[in-house]
Amino acid sequence: MAVALRAQPPAPNVEIWHDPGDIASRNLLFGSGGEKHQPKGTRFTFEKEDLHGTTPKLVVTDEAGKKWKLKFGNEARAEVTASRLLWAIGYPTDEYYLVPEAQLYGLPLSLRRAQHWIGTDGMVRNARLKRDPEGFKKVATWEWKSNPFVGTREFDGLRVLMALINNWDLKDVNTGIYDSDSKRLYIVSDLGGSFGPTHVVPKHNSRGGELESFEKSPFITESAPAYVDFATPGTAAKIVLFAPNIYAYREGLKWIGDHIPRDHAKWIGGLLSQLTPQQIRDAFTAGGYTTEETERYTRVIQTRIAALNGL
Numbered sequence: 001m002a003v004a005l006r007a008q009p010p011a012p013n014v015e016i017w018h019d020p021g022d023i024a025s026r027n028l029l030f031g032s033g034g035e036k037h038q039p040k041g042t043r044f045t046f047e048k049e050d051l052h053g054t055t056p057k058l059v060v061t062d063e064a065g066k067k068w069k070l071k072f073g074n075e076a077r078a079e080v081t082a083s084r085l086l087w088a089i090g091y092p093t094d095e096y097y098l099v100p101e102a103q104l105y106g107l108p109l110s111l112r113r114a115q116h117w118i119g120t121d122g123m124v125r126n127a128r129l130k131r132d133p134e135g136f137k138k139v140a141t142w143e144w145k146s147n148p149f150v151g152t153r154e155f156d157g158l159r160v161l162m163a164l165i166n167n168w169d170l171k172d173v174n175t176g177i178y179d180s181d182s183k184r185l186y187i188v189s190d191l192g193g194s195f196g197p198t199h200v201v202p203k204h205n206s207r208g209g210e211l212e213s214f215e216k217s218p219f220i221t222e223s224a225p226a227y228v229d230f231a232t233p234g235t236a237a238k239i240v241l242f243a244p245n246i247y248a249y250r251e252g253l254k255w256i257g258d259h260i261p262r263d264h265a266k267w268i269g270g271l272l273s274q275l276t277p278q279q280i281r282d283a284f285t286a287g288g289y290t291t292e293e294t295e296r297y298t299r300v301i302q303t304r305i306a307a308l309n310g311l
Contacts, residue, residue, distance in 0.1 A: 010148035016186040017154035020090035023274035028084040028282040032133065033095030039129050040064035042099065046106040049114060053173075055192060056114035060104065060129075068129040070102075072117035074210060075192025076128035081287035082165050082191035085301075088279065089271040091158060092178075092185045097129045098288045126288050133185065136178040142186055143172045144256055149186065156260050157268035158188070163230035163257050164272070164304050166214055168200055169193030170233050170253050195297065199234035211293055219304050223311060228265045230257035262311055269308025277302065 010016075020026065030038065041063030050057040050069060058070045071079070076098065083093040104122040111118075118124050132138055149155035162170060167188075174190035193200075196210040198217045222229040233253045280301050284294040 011184075013182060014148060014184045014186070015092070016147075016149045016152075016158065017090045018092070020088065020271075023089060023271065024276055024279070026088045026279065028088055028279045029286050031080075031084045031096060031286065032087040032093050033097070033131075037095055037134060038097050039068060039099065040066065042101060043103050043105060044068070044070065046104055046108070049111050051112065053190065056111075056117055058104075058111075058114055062129075066131065068131050070124070071128040071130065071192070072114060072124070073192075074196075076126060077287040077289060078194040078196070078210075079128050079130070079191045079287075081283045081289070081297075082167065082194040084283035084286055085165065085275075085280075086161060086188070086191075088275060088283075089161075089268070091161070092133060092187050093191075094130050094132060094176075094187065094189060095134070098286060099124075099127050099129055100288065101125050102127060132178060133187075135180045136183075136185060137180075138176045138189070139179050140177040141172055141175045141189075142177050144170060144175070144253075147186060153261075153264040153267050156264035157271075159256050159260055160228075160230065160265050160268045160308070162188070163219065163232040164301065164308075165191070165194040166196060166198050166217060166232045167191055167194040168196075168198055168233040168253075170256050197234075198232040211296055215296065215300055220307055224262070226262060227259045228262055228311060229259060232257050265308055266311050269305060269311065272305045273309050275305075 027034065039062040043063055044060040047059040047061060047067065050059055055075050056072045059067060060070050061067050080096045080098045083096040087093045102124050104118060104124060107118065107122060117127075147155070169190065169192065170188075174188065176187045176189035178185040178187060195214050197213040218231040220228060221231050233256055235251050235254060277298060280298045281294050284297050289297065
């Protein structure tokens, strides 16, 4: 599916990517927020339940009074790791951290969606904490088909990255425009659909077998002299055919991984090739994956980076 051509270049203070400098020196254990901005303590105070999206979330404050969005489920680990890889090569992200264990205080007697993720003692495990980049505030979302960067190698590089990590959930509501006093950032603000299959399946946040699906999934589906097609985002699983509107909507996202200029795909491959194997491992370690899972995921990522650089 064709997308609109960019009418004019974005303003100098509007960015979707910036030069990351020495990629091999970036710390993927802590990501964009660094060690300094990680949540303070392991005790968090409940503020409210966030009912947006399909995954249970809470708004909480840490021991220093900083506000975070706490997310449960399979998406929690994937988001932390995906954010590390994007940030490492120059794409701005929210600040993400995984907390192995946290104690929640001030909880109501019942919650609409998050109740079964929380122990009777208020303990939660392997939850994702997220907040806006330091000094920025989310003001809007942006559209994949229509934004100031359509046609640029930076935007096409982002499309390739979504295929690299199998992020199939590329709805416009999962994006964010963030403003500071002097700059505007375009960010993919929900990366939870990553590191599994190439397409949505029923009950995607509660199923297992993510790693196996990722290992078996295709990456590049066609390589022509002028362009490259990728498998992600794929169409919905056939079982979703009972909901034609969902199937049609997912079908309409498939263009994001198709007909990406070959030189743009090679450009992002060149950036990714500067990551060391240990940095990739660190990204998965930050997401709470086991040593075995980390090694297996790292092998797939390295193979895909090699495929981009072999175009």
